[in-house]
Amino acid sequence: MDIRSVDLNLLVVFDAMARLRSVNKTAEEIALSQSATSGALARLREVFDDPLFVRTASQMEPTPRALELAPVVHRVVQTIRSEILQQPGFDPARAERSFTILTPDIGEVAFLPGVLRRLRMEAPHVRLLAVSKPRAAAADALEKGEADLAVGFFPDLQKAGYFQQALFNSSYACIACARNASAASRMTLRQYLAAQHIVVRPDGREHLLDRHLDDKGWRRHVTLEISHFMSLVALLPGSDLIATVPQDIATAVGHLIALKHITLPFRMPRLQVQQYWHRRMQNDPANRWLRGLFYEVNRRDAGEQLRL
Known part of the structure; x- marks a missing residue:
C-alpha cells in the first residue's frame, strides 16, 4: 500500500466507526452526511482489502483486521489532533528552557x-x-x-x-570623576574637543554620537578606547578623563562612583x-x-x- 493513496480523513471515519459501531452515529460525530460516511467506509474497505465492519442485528461489528487496526489508528488520529492541529502554547511557570x-x-x-x-x-x-x-x-x-x-x-x-x-x-550624557578638577561642569566646544576622552565602542561598533560628531567635522582627543561601558567604573575615578555615554550608562555608573555631569554647548543625538x-x-x-x-x-x- 502506498501511503500517498491514503486520505487521512478516512482514518477519522475508521476511528469513529471502531468506537461507535454505527454509520449513523459516526456521521453525526464527524459532521458528514450518512451517504458520505458510507462512501468513506467503502473507500476504507478498498484501501485495506477487508470488510472492516460487518452489519449484524444490533450494530456494525469489526472484523479481526479492524480490531487489529483500531488502537493504532486511534493513536494516529489523537496525535494529529493534539500535537499537529492543536494551537501551540507556552506556560512560563512550567517552562524549562x-x-x-x-x-x-x-x-x-x-x-x-x-x-x-x-x-x-x-x-x-x-x-x-x-x-x-x-x-x-x-x-x-x-x-x-x-x-x-x-x-x-x-x-x-x-x-x-x-x-x-x-x-x-534616550540621549547621551557627558560624565567625569567628581574629583576631576580639569573638567568644568560646563564646557565650550573647544574645551570639549580638547579634553582627554575615553570612548566606548562595544565590539568596535560605531555609535550614533560618532556619526553626529563626524557630520559636524568635530574630532575629539581620544586618550583611551575600550569595549565595555562598565569598565568606566574602574577607569574614571582619579583620572582626568571624560566620557560621553548613553544616559542609562551614566545613571548606572553614577550608582557606583561619584560623578560630575558636564553640560555641553550642543544638542546630543537621540x-x-x-x-x-x-x-x-x-x-x-x-x-x-x-x-x-x-x-x-x-x-x-x-x-x-x-x-x-
Missing part, C-alpha cells in the same frame, strides 16, 4: 535586572543568555535562530524580515531603543511571551530615566 538575548553590556545593566525579578516570580525555570555581537552579525543570529531577541540600538535591523518594537527614547525579532518568530508563543515581558519591564515614557 533558555532564551538568548542580543544586547551590549549597557543592555545587561539596564534591561536585565527587572526582567530577572519577573522571571523569579513567573518563570523560575527559564534561563537567559545575554550575548553581544557586532551589528552585522545580529541579523544573522536572529535569522538562524541562534538568538531569540535583540534589545538595544540596532539600526542594521531596521529592514525587511525583522519586526521591531520601541521601548523608549537614541531610539527597541527590541527586534525575526519574522519567523512572530507567532511563536514562547517568543511572544518573552518580548512581551521585556516590553512590560523596560518600556518608558518620554523623559523617564532608568531606575535601578
Whole structure:
C-alpha cells in the first residue's frame, strides 16, 4: 500500500466507526452526511482489502483486521489532533528552557535586572543568555535562530524580515570623576574637543554620537578606547578623563562612583531603543511571551530615566 493513496480523513471515519459501531452515529460525530460516511467506509474497505465492519442485528461489528487496526489508528488520529492541529502554547511557570538575548553590556545593566525579578516570580525555570555581537552579525543570529531577541540600538535591523518594537527614547550624557578638577561642569566646544576622552565602542561598533560628531567635522582627543561601558567604573575615578555615554550608562555608573555631569554647548543625538525579532518568530508563543515581558519591564515614557 502506498501511503500517498491514503486520505487521512478516512482514518477519522475508521476511528469513529471502531468506537461507535454505527454509520449513523459516526456521521453525526464527524459532521458528514450518512451517504458520505458510507462512501468513506467503502473507500476504507478498498484501501485495506477487508470488510472492516460487518452489519449484524444490533450494530456494525469489526472484523479481526479492524480490531487489529483500531488502537493504532486511534493513536494516529489523537496525535494529529493534539500535537499537529492543536494551537501551540507556552506556560512560563512550567517552562524549562533558555532564551538568548542580543544586547551590549549597557543592555545587561539596564534591561536585565527587572526582567530577572519577573522571571523569579513567573518563570523560575527559564534561563537567559545575554550575548553581544557586532551589528552585522545580529541579523544573522536572529535569522538562524541562534538568538531569540535583540534589545538595544540596532539600526542594521531596521529592514525587511525583522519586526521591531520601541521601548523608549534616550540621549547621551557627558560624565567625569567628581574629583576631576580639569573638567568644568560646563564646557565650550573647544574645551570639549580638547579634553582627554575615553570612548566606548562595544565590539568596535560605531555609535550614533560618532556619526553626529563626524557630520559636524568635530574630532575629539581620544586618550583611551575600550569595549565595555562598565569598565568606566574602574577607569574614571582619579583620572582626568571624560566620557560621553548613553544616559542609562551614566545613571548606572553614577550608582557606583561619584560623578560630575558636564553640560555641553550642543544638542546630543537621540537614541531610539527597541527590541527586534525575526519574522519567523512572530507567532511563536514562547517568543511572544518573552518580548512581551521585556516590553512590560523596560518600556518608558518620554523623559523617564532608568531606575535601578
